Amino acid sequence: MDDLIRINDLRVEFSLLGGTIEAVKGVSLRIRPGSTVALVGESGSGKSVIAQSIMGILPKVGRITAGEILFADPDRDGEVIDIVSLAPDSQDMRDIRGGSISIIFQEPMTSLSQFHTVGDQIGEALHLHRDIGPREGRELVEKMLELVGFPDPAAAIDTYAFELSGGLRQRAMIAMALVCRPALLIADEPTTALDVSIQATILKLIKELQVELGMAVLMITHDLGVVANVADEVVVLYHGQVMESGSVEDIFGNPGHKYLQALIKAVPHFDMKTGERLTPVHEIDYESGPLMSAKEPWPSGLDEDATLLSVSGLTKHYTTRKQSWFGSGEATKITAVDGVNFDIKRGECLGLVGESGCGKSSVSKLIMRAISPNEGSVTFNDRGNMVDLFSVEDEEMMQLRRKIQMIFQDPVGSLNPRMTVFDIIREPLVIHEIGSAREQADMVRELVRLVGLDPRFLNRYPHSFSGGQRQRIGLARALALKPDLLICDEPVSALDVSIQAQVLNLFKDLQKDLNLTYLFISHNLAVVDYIADRIAVMCRGRIVEIAPREILFRNPVHHYTRRLMAAVPYPDLKRKLDFSTFDKSGSDEPESWPKPFAIGPDLPSAMFDLGDEHYVLAAEGTSPRELAS
Amino acid sequence: KDLVEIPSLVTEVESGELPPIGKRVPQEPSIVDLDAMGKVPGNYGGELRILMGKQKDTRMMSVYGYARLIAIDDKLQFSPDILKSFEVKEGREFTFHLRKGHRWSDGHPFTSEDFRYFWEDIATNLKMSPRGLPTALLVEKKPPSFEVIDTTTVRYTWHKPNRQFIPWIAGPRPLQLYRPAHYHKRFHIDHGDKQEIEGLIKTERKRDWVDLHSTRDRWYRMDNIKQPTLQPWMNTTKPPAVRFVFLRNPFYHRIDTKGHQLPYIDRVLMSLGETKVIPAKSGSGDTDLQGRYLRLDHYTFLKDGEARYDYSVKLWKRAQGAHMALYPNLNAADLQWRELLRDARFRRALSLAINRHEINQVVYYGLASEGNNTVLPISPLYRPKLQKAWAEFDLKQANELLDAIGLTKRNDKGLRLMRNGAPMIIPVDTAGESTEQVDVLELIHDSWLKVGIKLFTRPSQREVFRRRIVAGQTIMSVWSGISNGIPTASMNPEELAPSNKYQLQWPQWGLWSQTSGKMGEAPALPEVRRLGELHSDWLQAASTEDQEKIWKEMLDIHADQIFSIGIVNSTLQPILVNNRLRNVPTNGFYNWSPGAYFGVYKPDTFWYANR
Amino acid sequence: MISYIIQRCLIMIPTLLAISMIVFFIIELPPGDYLESYVAELQAQGENIDPDHIEFLRENYGFGDPPVQRYLSWVGGMLQGDFGYSFEYKLPVSEVVGDRLFLTILVSMATILFTWLIAFPIGIYSATHQYSWGDYGLTFIGLLGLATPNFLLALILLYFANVVFGTSIGGLMDAEFIGKPWSLAKAQSVLEHLWIPVVVIGTSGTAGMIRRLRANLLDELQKQYVTTAKAKGLSPFKALVKYPLRAAMNFFISDIGNLLPSIISGAELVAVVMSLPTTGPILISALQSQDMYLAGSFLMFLATLTVVGVLISDLLLAWLDPRIRLQGANAK
């Protein structure tokens, strides 16, 4: 067999209480040694299930009913093994798993144990499959961590997962998968939590390893830009079936199937004009549903475009106390948010982009009062009544929560695993005692439909959904209260482009019709560009540039913004990224940025107005002209 | 007579640690005539294993040992024991003669000085005995005069007869008139070295020298191993312990007719264990002589082990006036009940309505005797009518009596109604220690129902039980009967008269006479008052005949008035005896006072036969 | 961490003080006093007693003093190492205790160890082989142990050991070592006797442990990080031991503080039946006879033991659980 993996007519079923679901319906594909196969397709189309089948880690309820997964194990001189026929817990299977094939899970946040250090968990795979001493193991792990871009790998070895930001956790996962240098790497959405520059670094790393080790990669992703940049071959999946497969050139150059064509059409891009709509695979009608009915009106006579949310001087320090048994250890202070100012007008969408770990989620949590700030204030315009969010009483806050909702970055963690989807989505309505049980049920059904989920799923628990489906549950829940302000922390990262388009359109429509206001956080610059009216770029806890969308990405001024733009992968084979320009840490140190933009503890800086609401952070005393150039 | 050295002591004698037998035994030893007792002389050696429940059960060794100035023999007669002899004049002058050459267990001579020490330095020392003399030493609150005649003679003289004196001296927990003065003087402020005493008080954290002195004086519990004793075995284990070793007292005063110093048995091993497990342990051969903590219902089980462990179980008789008796509380706080209970007809009716025969059959295998709470046939004071009066099962008569009182109204369940209209339900308090009481009460419940009275069992804890009775909160209680069921006329009939607050049928009246009228209430019933008078009379009676007359009258009053409702008596007590152990009687009575349990049968004469 | 330890230790002081008050209150609570129960007991044995003597003792023992005064003198005494006087033994409490406390700890620790040694493998087996015959069978046996009252079991053992093997069981060492100072032979004898009470006391705890462990493991087994571990090629058993068991351990460690008193409580009755020279029988009889200082000081010993146990469990927890140790997740 020439192929590393050949899947023939794979069928996977899940038996659930109400009957069985066939998640994979006769999929065949191949992966050649050293090549990259991209698996794309609608959210919930069975991509992760295929990955699980290859690894032999299907959940208990899942079963391979037909087909074979042939694996030519290079560790055994290419002996061909049918993974389907191996018992999942057998020694043979375990040798393959983790050793010859490893996986990067879709949800890095929950995939790491809280009790063991990162180094321990990464090293474990190493010790299992390679005969290696503890010392050597540590060195290898350290090297691996450095490769995936950990700033201080030696220290990182002894940290715990909960001490890391989402991006770092994902990188730890990647390190874990790569440390054994497998023949096949299954990467299930490996870069969703990463900003574009780090994403590029990681992709570059994978590429390099691929060349070095002859490693094959099964890349599962929604980001057609990534596909275009890394894949050799592409398999397009829809509802558990292969719709189209072929080399990248064929797929992008000559999409054959209607679905694929629709998919490519649904991708947002920077060339879109203001007001241009994405074309999702199928449009959703929302106007008739209960979501549109009776929302507390904005008092007449009030400025329709008043500032809804005003954030000023927001600062948040985290102190992580590295405790040792004796002595209290030095407390490290992380300034996650550093004097952030911005306003959002009513009905406006402010996009927030920036490096992973720069404090975006922290800002959103501060606004939600999930964490308390060290400094600064947030004023919310509650129908003409300006309230300082940090000083309101609990009871009043509870009322305000109806008006400010948030979509969490981590779709798994934010859904209670022991509640059915129905209960989860209904919960805000129950808490605020809105409507009768019947109305609530109708509302839930409507919401589910709006985000493109099947209402029949309502009785299932979150864990039985695909990543994208889960994210949509979170979306539906956030919309249930018809808030004034919606803070979206990576709301579409796990969605395929067609659903993404559908959801983004929904956001736009709601913004228009309900005057909904958004703070929209994303790593996907094209998405932000599409949805936002203004965009703020954040780095190291500060906003470095803020401008209306028409200006920002077309005329980026700040060094960091430009760097970001350079790292965006385009779904276009002609605009491939030049990986050689990315160094391994993803972003260089702000202190060493070119002159006026360098920021650091002893480099005072200030925002400069460039006109047209375009502001840039630069060293004090810089002349605006200098910036404009 | 030729004294024979004891084999186990030979080495010690030879090494000079102990004087030879001739120097150890008093010049006038107490010679135990085994033949007369139907016993056989025996051999030395062996150890006697016994089981006890609590730390304070070490006192049982001074009970079982039963070396007393004057002791009761198995025919219930008082005879000198530690004393060589004693004389009583007019029941008020008591002269005691000690044995010459009698020594404490540490070899120090036992003389009248030991009596003086007790009398002057303890009993009448205001620091040591702030409350004055024990009641047994007072006649009409007056103490005797005490004289030391010579080193072996002492005399106590009262102004009037003291009938309690000798019974107390011969009691299982006797009136201890002497102490090893040579040992105690060190700790007495009047005799010892003050500095040393101060020092000891400090190191032992004692309150004062009295405290220091009294913690040393443990003659009854025998848990101060330094304190010399006159008992046959002396303790060698310092408490706390779960196993006490008692060694023979090499200076013991009794010898057998062949010139063997008693006891025969070298050591007594007392192991402590939970009382509930003692039957089990006994049944597995862990003991050589056991009566304590065994009950009749263990008999079958114990019998089961006989073959395996080479012991046999004998059945002795218990000597309580009743094994179980109901006590109507004549001092009940509830007026209506009190009035009813004070009506003799009511009490008689209740007694008549008990089917004692059935109880005997069900609970006691028919082996007990049914009847009142009174003296047993072994007692010279026994007459059959005492046992039988109002004690036949006669529902008809019981009903008639109840009707006669006027308790004629009944409710639809057939229960008689009290005057206030409440159905007649008698709560009977039980300390509920054994299921036996509850079982018997259930059986009584049934037969009482037939005369329209319902019995309701109310278990409570012992102290609570006592407390409630004294406070008059109970209507009726159940407990064992008269503790001395085999009295002779010269034994104190105090149990029959109001005498202390622990009496369940009239605690307040008992308290009244105990405190000479300072507390409690004066007896309201003429019959009870009469009992009180008779008791006083007995204390002053000139002769045994007078005493006997008084006893009889008191017993008659009880039989007629049914102040307590006896159920059965003469119940059996299993006694487990190692088959090699000799001189343990097959039939005996097992009683605290008189009897001191095994004491009256002289365990020092028990011995092991070789196999 | 040091500051945490110090802080935890300081907290123990008011706790112990509160405990001492409750202890005192509790032993004062039952009506009556030592002498009343003394009289009652003597009478139950058929012995009568001079009421005058009792009055004398009452004054002598200071039963007339107001409770507050007695409390203060008791606590004051304890601080100076004087634990009061046992009426029943007529000895200072510290002498009565002797090496019973040590033996109690020994028996308890051995029991805990026994329970864990049995429960952990079975619990793991049950969780991984959920609904297999093994699971059902072991559960059944465990529950059987739970459902049989300890002392009934002790009694049955007592009887059968005797009938079948002809041995008399009970006690914690051979008779010849009783009251002797510690030696190698004595220690050996103790070890030989230890297993019976340990088994008897342990049976009831094991089932609980098994079931709880199983339940906790079943919960943890669903977690994503277990899948991660499996994806690394870890064998199911190792994956279980390293991850979910580790998480389930938290529960057991936080339970150590509770374990000690519950084992000591559970052991009390068994100790009584089996005549173990531990604190149980003395404590119970001291309580029953209202020997207040003995009971009180015993309770204080045990309470202190527990408080220390809780301390240890807290420290262990902090040591084992990085989230608590680093307080990282708690920074809000």
Next chain:
Amino acid sequence: MSAASRKGAKLEHFVSSEPFNPQMVDHAVSPEQEKYYLASQWQLMWWKFTRHRLAVVSGAFLLVTYFSILISEFLAPYALQTRNVDFIFSPPQSVHVIHEGSFVGPFVYGTNYKLNMDNLQRVYTEDKSKIYRLRYFCSGDEYDFWGIGTSNKHLVCVEKGGTLFLLGTDRLGRDILSRVIYGARISLTIGLIGITLSFSLALLIGGLAGYYGGLVDLITQRVIEVIQSFPQIPLWMALSAVLPVTWSPLWIYFAITVILAMLDWTGLARAVRSKLLSLREEEYCLAAQLMGARPKRIIGRHLLPGFMSHLIASATLSIPTIILGETALSFLGLGLRPPITSWGVLLNEAQNISVIALYPWLIFPVVPVVFVIIAFNFLGDGLRDAADPYK
């Protein structure tokens, strides 16, 4: 690309012939599925529960047992207090069907009794000459049925003159089987009140401490520590000593159960607390907070269910403690006492070396105890599964 050769033949461009229908519904829905999709959560749980066979059996067993305490009088062959003084410590009688080779239907033989005076043992032998047939729905001891009226109907009894002691008799000649049947009444009811109470306390207090943490937690922890520091026995003894003696034993027992419950919550509360301390850090808890949920809801709906397995296991495990705790109490003279009958009381009466050696049938009440405990545990398993989203 240089790698092209290594990568072998180029993948053919495959385009599926499946039509693309954006509105496509994934799978057809069978009526059965339809039912499932429309079901309420309780229904779902019930369906899941029924899949656990043993749990269903256990549940049914418990239901039957609980139902039986309603009609104990009818089920028991004899009344609770009926004594047969001629049949003291009679061993269990066996039911026969065939007499001397011929079929007679269920019957028992008569018994001969002899008291062995040697060791005072009551010896019973079967008297094969007498045959007593079993009767159903027959008349026997009269009883008062819940105050509604009296009756004398029993499920089974035996022809006149015979006795039916299927589990033997005790020291007063009372039928053990009947006592066991009656004993269930108390054993299965009062204790459960205690469990409920201690559970509620544990959830409430542990929940609050775990949710709020900080000072609340610190104080609760210390209180728990103080309570836990006591061996239970002295507490029982002290507390039961202060209960009014005039209360009926049943009330006293009830009060003790309540007291026990008040002291018993600590262990679970600690477990709840420490689990909640970590669960509250979960994002979904934060999500609920941000939706405006109040602590009560967060604890009740989000945090505690995450702890369900442990809770159920603890609950089912405390049942034996409650049923048997009573025997420990009785050992100290504090629990229920005869004439009140419960399984604990029956076992307590069996705690005697003679019983084990001579009348082992008196230990029989252990059997229902074991069955009930096991049933509760398996029921708990079933409930756990029903609430388990991963099943």
